[in-house]
Amino acid sequence: MQSNIKMSRVTAKGLHLLGRKYENNILLRRKQTIAAISSLAVGYDPQAVERDKNVSRKSEKPCSGGNHGAFRMILPPPNVTGNLHLGHALNATIQDVICRHQRQMGYEIEWIPGTDHAGIATQVIVEKKLLKERGLTRHQLGRLPFMLEIWKWKRIKGDSIIQDLHKLGCILDWDKEYFTMDETQSRSVNTAFIRLFEEDLIKRRKSLVNWSCALESAISDIEVDTLELKGPTTLSVPGYKRGVEFGKIYDIKYRLYGSDEEIIVSTTRPETLLGDVAVAVHPLDPRYIKYRNQERVFLSHPFRNDLIPLIYDVAVDQNFGSGAVKITPAHDNADFEIAEQHLLEPIQVFTEQGTIVEQFEEFKGLPRFEARERMLDALSNLQLLDLVKDHSMALPICSRTKDIVEYMLRPQWFLHCKPLAEAAISEVRSGRLQIHPENFECDWYRWLEECRDWCISRQLWWGHQIPAYLATDVHGNECWIAALSENEATKKAKTKFQADVRSVVQDPDVLDTWFSSALLPLSVFNWPSSGYRSRYPLDLMATGHDILFFWVARMVMMGLKLVGEVPFKKVLLNGIICDAHGRKMSKSLGNVVTPQQVVKGATLASLETDLQHSFDAGVLDKNELKKSLKGLKKMFPNGIQKCGTDALRFTLCSHNVKTHFVNFDIAECYTNKLFLNKIWQATRYTCSAAEKLNLNLSEIETLENCPLGKWDRWILSRLADSLTTVAQSIDQHEFHMATAIFKQFFYNNLCDVYLETTKPAINGGTASGYINCATLATCLSWGIQAMSIFTPYIAEELLQYLPHNIHLQLNKHFDVHIEAEIDVILSICQAVRQVKSQNKISKKHEPLVYLFVQDCKAFGELETHLKEMRALTLTKNVFVELLTPVELKERRQHFQYFSTAGHYCSFGLQVNEIYEKKGQELPAVSDVNQKKLERLQAEVERYRTRLNDEGFRRSASEQVQQRHNQKIQQLELEIANIKNFNTS
Structure with missing residues (x-):
């Protein structure tokens, strides 16, 4: 019945503040209108729900009714190399949840989308495509025609990525979308290079760099993979007809x-x-x-x-x-x-x-x-x-071309990073910049303390051409000049030479993609124009931990150097997406899936077709295709089931995203789709109940001062506690705890318990049925609105049928005493259902439950809940009797099934005669309960051992030790009860 997840208990003041937040949180700001139940489908179909909705719109104002200022983030730009992958989906969903939560708290959200030109990666893919389709190299095609081919690729893939982000439901500021090679970005990149050059931080020199002979370019460390060889190994190397042996x-x-x-x-x-x-x-x-x-x-x-x-x-x-x-x-x-x-x-x-x-x-x-x-x-x-x-040896491999990396002496542009790195270290040490999880601070210090000069030039055609010109005067003297144009370079050179300039020639090389990416917190706000100051710095940078140094540290270094302030106040690092078995997603394993394949589902044939298209376009080579197809058949022999966007988002956030790796299981995603269907069915039940009772849900304004029953008070207390803990979890970026709490509330508390208890009153049309229905509507409305940050599509659909303006003081409804009382009832119901399950007793066998207690207080408490217990145990009726131990021995003999429900009570089960005659002969009651007795005896022994331990007595508080003693007493009472009726 009850989940093992422990709910945090908060102060009344905290609940009051949370209550004020949710009272004003109207997800859909429009005149309250309740849609007709007849238009709500029988079951949850995510494709139908998502078809005509645009939950990524940004026209909505802060939900709390107040404006606490702005909350700003930028989406780490996906590379225009292909489709959005699950790693992008994880990061985008995390940020969307944060933004939606901040909007509920009353902040104006500015979340800026964009795509990255990804110099090497994009050029390699287009080169492969060109060679596959037309049999041409880029050199044969020529620089300008080749650049046109890349821009064509960018338009197709960039649009596809943005469309996927729309489908994911992200509330990005789409009118502020950028591309890392647009005019605004280029101006920022060139300005930064020139300033750093003129401060003598950027210099050109001959030095050793990672070199890809296939690309004819220097590459960064992140683009170098290490292949561990245990001995002789033949590898395919670009440009060689036969394999080359290493090892x-x-x-x-x-x-x-x-x-x-x-x-x-x-x-x-x-x-x-x-x-x-x-x-x-x-x-x-x-x-x-x-x-x-x-x-x-x-x-x-x-x-x-x-x-x-x-x-x-x-x-x-x-x-x-x-x-x-x-x-x-x-x-x-x-x-x-x-x-x-x-x-x-x-x-x-x-x-x-x-x-x-x-x-x-x-x-x-x-x-x-x-x-x-x-x-x-x-x-x-x-x-x-x-x-x-x-x-055995470690072989450096170019991740883009699979070429063997050489270390080559080449003239390159280098950024001197030591002083910039020292400043970035200081920001974290001082606490002005926070990194979460904190354990990554060690990596921050290690990387930056060992930071070498950064090779920022690449010998590519696709990218920001370096704004540096080799100037020659009339006497043949040469020097490098950084400038925004050839004319500006000529003027600067003339001043430097104090002589006429014969020529200025721009360096054909381009800048490392990470250089332009490092400027994004500035460039997206049009730096160096003065307008950036009102929007810089960002509030949060959320990205994968694998680029903490390559991107996050460089953004910090650039921000500190160019404007004297860190580009964001906090960094949230998420893990790397892996498959259900903890393996990184790769082509060779065939375990790579796209978000839309999970959302819409895919047959094995369609997955194979997608791979074939990649091969036809030159993205995959023959060997990669063969490995991918083999891995695909092993991973998804029956294809991928349709899950929907909300289930995908909810599943991604159901993991502790701050761990090193996030294992994504499509089966779990489908399970969460079924969870959403449970909420869908609860909404249908509530709306149908309102229709049956002739209750207009749109007229429900508050439950305050209503004559609520104990079970109404209990579910509202569970709602209050759940929403409080959810809010705390999201503030701490513990999204997996928030999703677990939602599942506990909707599944365990609302649907499996409270909703079942309402059926007799609602079906009977009694006065309490109206209260039950209004309480259900309230819990669904508040719960779905709160969960909408994870599941926006289903939330928007279901809230059309529910009142979303209900006033509720959460602090008033949080009740630890009613929860303790109902917990006892639920534990008894669980014990009864367990005996029924063990003996295959169903409702058709008309089981009767008799509860036996030994004190008047327990009798009174149980007697008030018999109707609900009958509904929760799926039995014909439930009775309670007050008996002495001697009387209990006598009564036990009348029951074939007898057990205990903790220390609270004993109970017996009776079934109709037909079942008894047809049923197989069952073991004696003493045998049936022997395993339970042994388990209880082992448990009480563990508690005693702990209490007798001197170290425990010294370290544990008096309150903890009292709880242990109380638990021992409860276990001993239950053991005594079992022994008592076993010997009768």
Whole structure:
């Protein structure tokens, strides 16, 4: 009967404030009109309910009747790479719930939608599509025509994403929608770059970056996946017709110059051998101590016909291989740092396309992994290749192209982040910026304390072209100028050179997508124009924890640097959506589903067709399609059941979104659809009851001063307590607790209990039936309005049939004593139903229940609830008798089924003679209750053990210990009762 969820008890003052909020919360502000029950469908059909509704409209004013100011957020912009996925749906639903809740509290909501151009991701998808459909590369098509193809893609996918957000019911400010490459955004991006450049925080230099040879561009760390290999593994690499093998380590001999001695180095990347500038050993490694006593030692390079030094560095791991390592600074971060300390010049091995540079005649123009095989053959012929062994390794993979990432020395633009990061750390440490959950503060500090300069340039065509110009004066001097236009760059250059300018040429590179995203809290409010000041900062930033550093930290750094204030006051981080088994959604597993597939349902055939379309468009390759189809059949052999938008939203919020991962189960989503149908049926019952009683629901204004019965008072108390706890849970972003409370109230309290108790009075047309019907309407109206933040579609539909203006003082109706009294009744009913279930006794067997108590107070309390208990136990009748223990022994013999209902009472069940004759012979009563007795004895022993524990007695309060003693007494009384009638 009663859920195990513990409800929080709040002060009368808190209830009074909540009551004032909900009294004025009119979800639909229009003249009170109740729709005819005949127009309400027999069952809940989400597709029919959602078909003609626009719950995402923003014309409504704050619901509480007052205006507490503005509440502002921006929606993290989905990438225009495809459809809205469940991760987007989770984040958008969380924010929509928050916004709707704030609107109920009386705030004007400004929640701004937009989409992100997603430079690399979008360009890769359009390139694949172009190659698949027309057999052309972007270079063959040309820059301008290719850009037109991307803009065409953006219009289709961007519109689809916005439409999906509409369908999700999000109350976004659609008239303020932005795109990260629109004119306003471009002005903000260019202004920020120029200011940071002129403050000497942005500089151009040659440095090691993550490089994708397939993209011919630098990529960010977030676009690099790590593939763990346990041994030899053949992988498909873009640009290679055959698979390339990885997972081996090669021992290569370096001969000492002027000697027959050799030093062996171990490497997993022999193709970088051409760029070796030294061999390094640890200065204390005993195997190489002898060389320290000599003058500088050199080794012969096998392919360059020159000498490289043997150097000593404490960074070398003596336990790896031979203890000697090759130093290739142009293609390895650690080697680059060692080379800088030893004043060694890097030597580039690969071109931007991943082929060997021209200076190495023997291998020039060969793709890097083909050159590897050629080099190994050559080393073998020179007797310099020693052992080749299987080796586990971590391989960096470009998440966009599946190419093997190279570390390449390239001239790039870098933003110096150290001072910006220190300021961002200070904001969290001071409490001016709050991060929830708090455990992510450790990540914040760790990432920002180790923050390196940020490579902000990309060698792409799609994105914000960097507003930097290489200026050359008449004397041939060059310098970089940051400017909004070529004319402005020319003027700035002339001033800087103090001479005429021969040319200014804009850098063709574009900015990292995260650079423009980092400015969104400013750019959406038209910064740098002065109008932004009245709307900055935001109140909350809600996003996934996986981009805490890549996006949130950078927004904070940019906001502090450019305008001197954090861009938001609080950060709420949600987990990553996984499937029901806790696996990340991926193409290879075939477990990726879109929100609309869950909302509308999908057959297995339609899911397979969607995958085929992705393959036809070039988004999936042949191997990905094959894996996806296989995973799809395993995950959804019968397709996906239609659940509806409200069930999707409710299910997404039914998880603790602040955990690291959120496991989404479509079966649970369908269960929540059935829960909504339960509310639908309760509304139909209430409206039908009103029609039967000739009661006009629209005339119900208040229940104050009505002659409410105990069960009316109980359900109103449950309503008050539930709505209070819901409001607290949402304020703390504990959405899963709020949804659990709604399910408990509507399912356990209202539908399964109170509604059942109203049937005799309503069917009989008695005076109390009118009170029951009005109470039902009140609970449904207030409960549905409160739940509308999670389920807006069904709320708008059902509230047409219910009064949504009913005055109710929640603090007045919260009653801990009536709840305790009804809890006793419900526990007795549960015990009776359990015995009925164990013995397969149904209503057709006309069961009679006799309750036996031993004191007058208990007799009086039970006697007032017999009618409700009959309804809740589904029995023909319920009686109560006051008996002594001796009399109880005598009465027990008249019942085939006998048990206890806690310490409150004992009860017996009688069934009609037909059932007794047809039924199978059942064990004796003592056998039936033996398991129950054993369970109770074990439970009382646990309580005694705890009370006897010295540590518990020291730490537990006197009140807690009293409750334990009381529980022991209650259990002992029930045990005594069972033993008593077992021995009779």
